[in-house]
Amino acid sequence: MTLPDVDDTLRIEERLYFLRKQVDLYRESLYARHDPPDDLIVRLERAETELDRLERRSSEVDPLDLRIGADRWRIYTTSKAAADAVDAKRRTGGAPPAALIAHETGDPPVETGIDPPVDTGIEVVIDRRMAQVPTSIYHLFRAPEHALITCDLTNRSGRHRRLRVTVVLERYSAPAVETVELPPDGSHTVEALPTLFPDLVQRITELTVATVSILIEDLEGPVVLHRTGPIPLLARSTAPLAVLDPATARWTDLSPYLGAFVTPNEPSVMAFLRTVVDQQPNRRLVGYQMTAVEVEEQVKAVFAALKLRGVAYVDSVVAFNPDEGTGAQRVRLPREALADRMANCIDGTVLFASLLEGMTINPALVIVPKHAFVAWETGFKNGNWRYLETTRIGTSTFTEACQNAETSAAFYEPLAARLNDPARFRRWPLSLLRSAHGITPME
Incomplete structure (x- = not known):
């Protein structure tokens, strides 16, 4: 067996350290804007491609991670x-x-x-x-x-x-x-x-x-x-x-299990649908018994109700995890986010998804690098998806929040396919998580 050159390994790890920080800055800029400039998209794509190359090189140099053993x-x-x-x-x-x-x-x-x-x-x-x-x-x-x-x-x-x-x-x-x-x-x-x-x-x-x-x-x-x-x-x-x-x-991917945090039948979530109804012009929530445009109006009513409730984006929680790099995050349950009137990206995603599922609209949890947002299927089992950035509920219009998430999805979905890296774009429909994976609400 030929052992890796220690200096080569350290150089790669050092380069990865600084490149990840740079990529994180680009990602944050993308996630925060509904109209990112073209040069940001170009820089991010180049940086993501280089990051993928170096991560693969690192895994070749150190296939089982000598630090873990x-x-x-x-x-x-x-x-x-x-x-x-x-x-x-x-x-x-x-x-x-x-x-x-x-x-x-x-x-x-x-x-x-x-x-x-x-x-x-x-x-x-x-x-x-x-x-x-x-x-x-x-x-x-x-x-x-x-x-x-x-x-x-x-x-x-x-x-x-x-x-x-x-x-x-x-x-x-x-x-x-x-x-x-x-x-x-x-x-x-x-x-x-x-x-x-x-x-x-x-x-x-x-x-x-x-x-x-x-x-x-x-x-x-x-x-x-x-x-x-x-x-x-x-x-x-x-x-x-x-x-x-x-x-x-x-590493075992556990992102599908975020579906357990989507709790449509929790009493405070069900009660909040009353507020959602009040934001709907025809004062009805009937799921897919309407056209795609009317389905979107119901989603817009959820957005308006949460804005009225004063739910704000606060990236305020840290999960203590003994293994660096696992991507763990403290998640507020939907009832807690409603009570606290604040949510980080995952809190807002599972809250919004809970309300949509409670309205019999099929939501999806979308996981991209260090971020999450919500999606909904525009018609019953039609496979067409729209996206919404829940961190923008307090500061943007419904249209801007949708544009923001759709820009992120349009960037990461093809990038994940090109790099053959599913972790860069994962869309988990709740209907699939419930039926095929057996992931049920935790409360």
Whole structure:
């Protein structure tokens, strides 16, 4: 294996640092204007293209991110050989296993456990699969797509074994239990996702550290292993756009789960539709039982009602997240944004989407780099979308707010296609999130 040149890596990282700051300034200028000058569009496109090139180059130089390393997150392994076998199985795209990287760079692999005092004949490798637990949307996850803990078991004892694996977040979850039958030299991976207790999750208002406990029992013999380890729990109001899988050093896109913050049936949201009705000339909200022009009038009534309520853009909230770069943000629920009369870009997007969904108009959440805005389908399942910038509710007209968002969409949608980077433009229709992804409102 040829290791990357350290100086080359540092030069790329330094260039990325300054380029990201420059791109952020261009993005902010684009998002803030409904009529951005052509030269801004040109500069931003060039900068985004160069940023994409450097990010790809950085990933080639450092394919598994040496700063993360799976060993840092490993809760237990009986041996380096067992860990290497598991890492090799997970390896994709020619990337070397994390243990091999540590070995070849001169750092010995870190083993967070010690061999049991009695040789049980069972090889065990335990990994965290989430760098932190996003408590606001965790209840929507399903294993194996979003396992919290994986236990890789291999029977080296030469006889048939029956094992029971129990994983629990102490105090915060019910136990996840699986019984495994292992023939000689047989292997099995337990993918555990313990169910959190809703009443306790409600109380997590800031970053909290919990203890995860893993118990592996031989149903016909002694305990094979019992290990514990710390794991961060994000505040319930935190909405991470991605979560790190430490075992593969890959990011999992969580942006669809913002749909859980769209709460059309929450009582204060439903009550606010009365104010929306008062802004509608014919004093009716009938969804798609009208022409596209009349559907737009209903959307305009939502805009007018929120302006009348005095909802203002305030980028005032920060989410504390133990991993830099995950794109997490503190999100006010729609009822909170209505009560506080202020919203950041995501607050305003999920609030506006909640009201539209409550009117049986299909909204979409649009995620672009470091920003979000709302869209609506102009007719029933017609696939035509209009866009609206919710941060402009307090300062712009409805037409200007639409122009603002449509300019951003017109820039990032083709750019995402050209760069083959879906993260630069994601449009999530609520109808799709509800039906295909099973993402339901959190309240």
